[in-house]
Structure formats: C-alpha cells, structure tokens
Amino acid sequence: MSSILKRQDNETEDAYLVRLYSNMKVYGLDKYKIADLMNSATGKNCDESKWRKDYAQSLRWGSYFNSQELEDNTVEEDLPVKHEVEILKDGSQKSDKLIKMSIEDSKNPEYLLNAHGYNPSEWNIVSAKSSIWNQHNKNDGTLTLFSSKITVKPKKDGFDIDRLVELVCSKRKPIVIEKEQVEKHSKLLEIPLYDMHFGVSSLEYYSEHLNEIVQKIRSRSWEKVLFVIGQDLLHNNDFKGNTANGTPIEKVDMERAFDEALQFYETIIGEAIVKAKDVECIYVKGNHDETSAYGVFRVLKAIFPQVKFDSSLKQRKGFVWGKIFLGLTHGDKGANRLMENFLSEYGKLIAKAEVKEIHSGHLHAEKMSDKFGIVQRTLATANKTDSWHDDNGFIGANKRFQLFEYSPSTLDAIYYI
Numbered sequence: 001m002s003s004i005l006k007r008q009d010n011e012t013e014d015a016y017l018v019r020l021y022s023n024m025k026v027y028g029l030d031k032y033k034i035a036d037l038m039n040s041a042t043g044k045n046c047d048e049s050k051w052r053k054d055y056a057q058s059l060r061w062g063s064y065f066n067s068q069e070l071e072d073n074t075v076e077e078d079l080p081v082k083h084e085v086e087i088l089k090d091g092s093q094k095s096d097k098l099i100k101m102s103i104e105d106s107k108n109p110e111y112l113l114n115a116h117g118y119n120p121s122e123w124n125i126v127s128a129k130s131s132i133w134n135q136h137n138k139n140d141g142t143l144t145l146f147s148s149k150i151t152v153k154p155k156k157d158g159f160d161i162d163r164l165v166e167l168v169c170s171k172r173k174p175i176v177i178e179k180e181q182v183e184k185h186s187k188l189l190e191i192p193l194y195d196m197h198f199g200v201s202s203l204e205y206y207s208e209h210l211n212e213i214v215q216k217i218r219s220r221s222w223e224k225v226l227f228v229i230g231q232d233l234l235h236n237n238d239f240k241g242n243t244a245n246g247t248p249i250e251k252v253d254m255e256r257a258f259d260e261a262l263q264f265y266e267t268i269i270g271e272a273i274v275k276a277k278d279v280e281c282i283y284v285k286g287n288h289d290e291t292s293a294y295g296v297f298r299v300l301k302a303i304f305p306q307v308k309f310d311s312s313l314k315q316r317k318g319f320v321w322g323k324i325f326l327g328l329t330h331g332d333k334g335a336n337r338l339m340e341n342f343l344s345e346y347g348k349l350i351a352k353a354e355v356k357e358i359h360s361g362h363l364h365a366e367k368m369s370d371k372f373g374i375v376q377r378t379l380a381t382a383n384k385t386d387s388w389h390d391d392n393g394f395i396g397a398n399k400r401f402q403l404f405e406y407s408p409s410t411l412d413a414i415y416y417i
Helices: 013-022 031-042 048-061 109-115 161-171 207-218 254-275 290-303 335-352 387-391
Strands: 083-087 093-100 123-137 141-154 188-192 222-230 276-284 308-310 317-321 324-328 355-360 367-371 374-378 402-407 410-416
Touching: 013 031, 013 048, 031 048, 109 123, 109 141, 161 290, 188 207, 188 324, 207 254, 222 254, 222 290, 222 317, 254 276, 254 290, 276 290, 276 317, 290 308, 317 335, 324 335, 335 355, 335 374, 355 410
Parallel strands: 188 222, 222 276, 276 308, 324 355, 355 374
Antiparallel strands: 083 093, 093 141, 123 141, 188 402, 317 324, 367 374, 402 410
C-alpha cells in the first residue's frame, strides 16, 4: 500500500477519515476502499455507511480546515500526478488538479486558469473550488497544497482586445496636432460611415472617398465634427472568419483590415482636429465586428487624447448639438421598432430638438421615412458587395456614403461621396 494512504503516526482517527474522504479523487478511492482502509487502521469491522456517518459527524462537530490536528497532518511521499479533465456538451470543461499555490492564488481566476493549462485570453471561469491539505518531502519540507476544481467555458470569440490595443499602441504614439487659429467656427459635420467592411474593401479601394472626406473637412472651420465609428467597420470579428455572433462567413485578412481601418480614421480625425473647435467620436457596435471594431476604436482613443470618445457598448445612442438630435444604431436589432425604442430612451431630448434624425445601416442600401417630424434614415455604403450579400440578392444598391452638415437648428446639406 502506498504510504500516502496509510494512517500517519500523528493522525487521529477522525483526521484520517476526513483526509481520505476529502481527497477521494486525488487518491483514486471510493467509499468502499475508504471503509477497508479505516477498518484496517482501527482494527474495526464496520460497513461503509458507518464511516460515512462518522465523516459527516466529524465535519459537523469538528473544525476541519481550522483544526491544528489536521494542519499538522503531513505525508512523507511525493503525490501522484493527477489531472482529470471532463469536456461537457455545451463546450465548457471541468478540470480537477492538485496545485501548489497560496490562498491568494486560489482566489485569482487568471492564476487558476494558467495553473490548469487554460489561456486566460480564451477561457472564462464559471466556478472554482479549492480544498487545502498538506504534503511533506525532504527537499521542501511541509507544503500547503490545494485540490483545485474549476469549470471553464471558452470566451465568445477569444479576441483579447486589451492585449491587441496594447500591442498596436506601442507602435503608434499619441498624435499632437496644432489647431487652426480661427476666430469663428460654425456648423456641425457628421461623418457616419456605415458598413465599410474593411477586409472585403481595402484602403486603396476607399482612397477616393477618403480624399473627398478630407476636402469636405478642409472646406470650412467647424464648430464640431462628429465621427460615428464601428457598425461593421471590419468584415470579421476574429481571425477565424466569424461574425460577432459566431457565424462563419467569408474570411478576410484581419491584420491588414485592422491596420487599414486605423490609417483611414487617423487621417480624417487628424484633419478634423485642425479644422474644428471640437471633435467627437461615438462607437456604434455592428453585428459583424462588435469586438474587432471596438479594438480599432480603443486604439484611436489612445492616440488622440485631445478628442472626446464615447466607447460605451449601448445598442442605441443619442447625440445632441444645439437643437439637433441624432439617434445612432447599427440597425440589425429591433429594426421595425427603432423610432419607438429611441422615443422610449431619449423622448425628452427628442421633444426639445427641432431636427430629429435616426441613423442606422446594416442593409447596405439607402431608405428614408418621416413620421411626426422624426426622420429615420438607413444609410447606404460604398463597400464592395461581399459573398453573403451577393448570395442573398442584396445587390444593385448605389455605392456611396453620406455626410451631414447642420446649423444649430437645421439640417443644411447632405453630401454623397
């Protein structure tokens, strides 16, 4: 018999019983083997139910983890290496492993994931349970060990935004731009570029659109320039060709797409800082790229500290300037109730506004309706037709973007580029 299973010289009957039951899986025991060990160690001949009752009574009346008797209980043998993993139907996994760690480590999800062999950027802990016991060897003396059991599930897309932003920002330093010295600024320029799908379309493809936007920004001194960023800026949400919902679609070069989207917005935001009194960027999540586009937005926020960024993940956002109200969303959720949803969330702001606009995208084609003075626009895109839209017959729409110019109480112009 392995010495780890024997009753130790300084171990009481209760302590030995609790140790065996508490480490059943680690020792490879069941209730019948425990009964045999207890009968052998005590000279008794009791059935397994008696030992189970004694174990329960020891836990009820004893003080298992606080008992000095148990804390002093040591085993002079290296523990057998044991690591059990169970894969469940829903994709989650259970891991049971003996780990040397501190009490603080046992409360640290990232430490537990690494200790069990899971990458913290790809897995989340659903539950964790750790049981303390001691092991003694001649080299290290008495060690506090944990029988650690965790249940984990894979992250939705395994896309580590914080790490990506840190990596990209290490190569791009904050940009300092001198504003143009102008005594008078006027008007708001809204630049809502919906459904750009970088990866399907490239920076070279968008070069003429980029030049036209730059020229429009340079055409006057603005009170404010508003950028609406996100809403399927990138075609994929990860590096495996999936959307934010995990739907496999046409896989694109995401490294190139991410970098080209950054270059595009770095250019026009830099121009806006020169020509506008204030610049603001609002993130609107899309159904293709909720995570990856958020990464682009976070990088832009890091390199343009002089610009206001709204990085919240709300499905519907409201923006007010003067007597102008703009409702912003992607349009993939609640498309038939957009006006009602915006009225529910922003009714007071809408009531005070003289210009009431709701802007969405998603359909890759332009639509407009006007109900009770609230104009609801589905904006077009200049993006190429990707395979999904081609397969489903969403073809033939005008390829263009729209920019909106406002005075404090009027919509003055819509520019098609």
